[in-house]
Amino acid sequence: MANALEKLTTKNWNNAVPMSALFELTFVCNHACSFCYNCPTGQKEMNTAEVIDALHKLAEFNVLYLTLTGGEPLVRRDFFEIAAEARRLGFALRIYTNGYLIDEAMAKKIKQIANPLEMEISIHGAKPETHDKLTCVPGSLKRLLAGVGFLRAEGIKVNLKCPVTKDNQWEVLDMERIANELGARIQFDTVITPRDDGDKDPVSLMSSDDFLEKFWSDDAYKTARKEPVPLPRNDAPGEAVCGTGRSGLAIDPYGNIYPCVQLRRKAGNIRELATLRDMWRTSPVLIQVRREAVEVAEQTLKQTKNGDQCGFCMGVADLQLGDPKAIYPQIARNAEFRARAYSAWKEQTGSSAEETGGVLTKCGM
Amino acid sequence: MDLSTILTKSPDAAFRTYDGQATIVLPSRAQVSVLNEVGSAVWERIDGRRTLQEILDGILEEFDITRDQALGDLETFVADLRAQGMVS
Numbered sequence: 001m002a003n004a005l006e007k008l009t010t011k012n013w014n015n016a017v018p019m020s021a022l023f024e025l026t027f028v029c030n031h032a033c034s035f036c037y038n039c040p041t042g043q044k045e046m047n048t049a050e051v052i053d054a055l056h057k058l059a060e061f062n063v064l065y066l067t068l069t070g071g072e073p074l075v076r077r078d079f080f081e082i083a084a085e086a087r088r089l090g091f092a093l094r095i096y097t098n099g100y101l102i103d104e105a106m107a108k109k110i111k112q113i114a115n116p117l118e119m120e121i122s123i124h125g126a127k128p129e130t131h132d133k134l135t136c137v138p139g140s141l142k143r144l145l146a147g148v149g150f151l152r153a154e155g156i157k158v159n160l161k162c163p164v165t166k167d168n169q170w171e172v173l174d175m176e177r178i179a180n181e182l183g184a185r186i187q188f189d190t191v192i193t194p195r196d197d198g199d200k201d202p203v204s205l206m207s208s209d210d211f212l213e214k215f216w217s218d219d220a221y222k223t224a225r226k227e228p229v230p231l232p233r234n235d236a237p238g239e240a241v242c243g244t245g246r247s248g249l250a251i252d253p254y255g256n257i258y259p260c261v262q263l264r265r266k267a268g269n270i271r272e273l274a275t276l277r278d279m280w281r282t283s284p285v286l287i288q289v290r291r292e293a294v295e296v297a298e299q300t301l302k303q304t305k306n307g308d309q310c311g312f313c314m315g316v317a318d319l320q321l322g323d324p325k326a327i328y329p330q331i332a333r334n335a336e337f338r339a340r341a342y343s344a345w346k347e348q349t350g351s352s353a354e355e356t357g358g359v360l361t362k363c364g365m
Numbered sequence: 366m367d368l369s370t371i372l373t374k375s376p377d378a379a380f381r382t383y384d385g386q387a388t389i390v391l392p393s394r395a396q397v398s399v400l401n402e403v404g405s406a407v408w409e410r411i412d413g414r415r416t417l418q419e420i421l422d423g424i425l426e427e428f429d430i431t432r433d434q435a436l437g438d439l440e441t442f443v444a445d446l447r448a449q450g451m452v453s
Contacts, residue, residue: 005399017383090379115392
């Protein structure tokens, strides 16, 4: 039986009541990752007063979970002023960083001022030569790991996030071991996304078939993949494929509002709006993506081979193929290996996903 | 329970109310608490100024419940909030 939180989350999801927002405070970054999706346009980023005004609008809009990200959010000189105001406004904060600037004093300041629910930190390898090659910053892994240690010493939860590429794929288990030793969680994403401007170069970094086979089927990767068995989706009729424009929204450093961090269709600009409520209800962009999210679940995935094993992202589809409902090659490849592993498990055990009660977790849920 | 007590929400508590249900998150705890209608009404009234007596009076005015029932529920609820570090 669903608990009170599950019931509330489902009700808000169904009614498109957003509980979360992601705020890209800056596109400035002290790393130069080869597959970064950010595409600065050279416009003027929001100043402190504008960011704080935006936070007030998000609070008035009843957003509970707020992720402060970038670029690298900690490079903003006013970061702690922003974080303090966010806490004062009652947000549950997450901070998404590359961890490079976190020393002991910074970790204490983060605890004291931001007191985040969680820090999310990108990691790109278990060895300096792998991580540092991808970030293009020598010494970046060493500083990241030290930063995680300082945060953990302050009792702050840390969730490491790793986009798996052909360069770091065979270090996944070592990264998991490092995370365990530091008392951090780690999440691996096996589907690489294009840049926000549609540049597909990063996609060529996607991991190899032999790695995907192992990742989804080998017991050695069971805890790394977070799913003992890759479970299929089980979308109810009329249910959206993900939470884009529904469970949350994203704001870029210029104040532009998007349905989510990946689907970069502008729905408005927070600097120009007195309140987010009308825009959320009447924006043609948001109305359209909500409809399309249902169509993807009901049509695209139902008509696609292994569609029930796709952790589909409309943003990636839109960027890569110009159609948010189209199946992109990376997701099809990933789904194929998930489906194979699921079939093998069913054959071996005589079980099915229905019996386990589990389903593929939706983005934004 | 001392009804002259004045409670303050923990500055660490992040919270919003959805459809009459207060949803509270504490960074130090893994769980999110979703309060029922009466609990949410109590939570909204905890403001560092009102006494528990004033909160009780407000609850009796808003909900069709007996004083004994409201008092019992308030006592349990406040003890729970204190145990979870949501108020002091």
